[in-house]
Amino acid sequence: FRCAQNQQDFLQKFYYKCGLKLAILSNENEANFEKLGVQNDPEILPLDHSSILLVDFGGGSTEFSWLFSSRPPLCIAVGKNDFINHVSFDLFKDKYNSVFETLTASVPKIIVLAGSTICSYARCLQKIQNVDSIQNIHLYYDDNYIHYASPNERSTADIGAALVQFLQSFHPEQMRITTYGLRHGLIYAWAKNLPDLKVIG
Numbered sequence: 190f191r192c193a194q195n196q197q198d199f200l201q202k203f204y205y206k207c208g209l210k211l212a213i214l215s216n217e218n219e220a221n222f223e224k225l226g227v228q229n230d231p232e233i234l235p236l237d238h239s240s241i242l243l244v245d246f247g248g249g250s251t252e253f254s255w256l257f258s259s260r261p262p263l264c265i266a267v268g269k270n271d272f273i274n275h276v277s278f279d280l281f282k283d284k285y286n287s288v289f290e291t292l293t294a295s296v297p298k299i300i301v302l303a304g305s306t307i308c309s310y311a312r313c314l315q316k317i318q319n320v321d322s323i324q325n326i327h328l329y330y331d332d333n334y335i336h337y338a339s340p341n342e343r344s345t346a347d348i349g350a351a352l353v354q355f356l357q358s359f360h361p362e363q364m365r366i367t368t369y370g371l372r373h374g375l376i377y378a379w380a381k382n383l384p385d386l387k388v389i390g
Contacts, residue, residue: 191215216264219371220245220252223303225383226373228256232324233301233367242297242361245370246304246352253288256301263288269306272348281355298362302328302352303370310349311366313337328364330354 190196190213200211214222223245227233233241238257245252248270253263267284282289311323313334320326330353338346356364377383 216250216252216266217262219250220254220262220264222374222378223252223371224254224256224262224374225377226369226371226375227301227303227367229373229377230367230369232365233369236299236365240298242292242300243367244300244302244352244356246302246306251285253292255297263291269345269348272351273344276348276351278351278354278358281351285355292359296359296361300328300356300359300361300364301367302356302364303367306345306349307352307366308349308368309338309342309345310334310353312342313346313350323366324368326366328353328357328366330357 190199193199196213200213203209203211224243227243233256241256243252243254243256245254247268249266249268251265251267253265255262265285265287271284272280307328308323311326311328314326314328314331314337315323316337317331317333318326330350334346334350335343353364
């Protein structure tokens with residue numbers, strides 16, 4: 190939607206058909222709402238807040254946000270669609286070259302990952318670890334995940350596994366998954382009437 194040449198035509202047609210106005214979020218707005226949502230995850234709140242990096246890996250973009258900090262997010266137009274035909278550690282390193290030096294210079298203590306791709310991989314780890322919820326998963330790369338991925342989720346789990354392997358190379362103290370995110374941030378901002386996060390579209 191952000192790059193579509195017919196963006197305005199689509200918005201007008203949607204309004205005409207459904208009577209609803211759509212707003213297309215910028216990368217920065219998406220990162221800020223995601224950050225707000227994850228800040229309110231009860232599983233994240235007890236953690237040491239001094240250095241937590243949130244990685245929101247989506248279909249067409251990735252947002253790197255320092256969770257309890259005013260530092261601006263790093264937003265990159267790279268996502269699941271860039272790895273559909275080929276996925277490897279080296280490809281991740283190449284695609285995220287622009288943030289590699291930044292993360293190497295300021296390694297987070299904790300990396301928290303969000304999004305459906307990482308959930309597919311986490312479900313494999315959940316079976317390996319035999320835990321009740323993916324929310325309790327401590328992420329790490331495990332070659333054995335391939336034996337626990339269903340045929341339907343194999344390609345997505347492959348991408349999630351490679352992403353975890355890439356982020357693990359920075360040697361954070363721990364990596365976790367969150368099921369909180371953009372929708373929670375939008376609801377929280379609306380409920381609290383936060384003026385600096387209002388979306389106009």
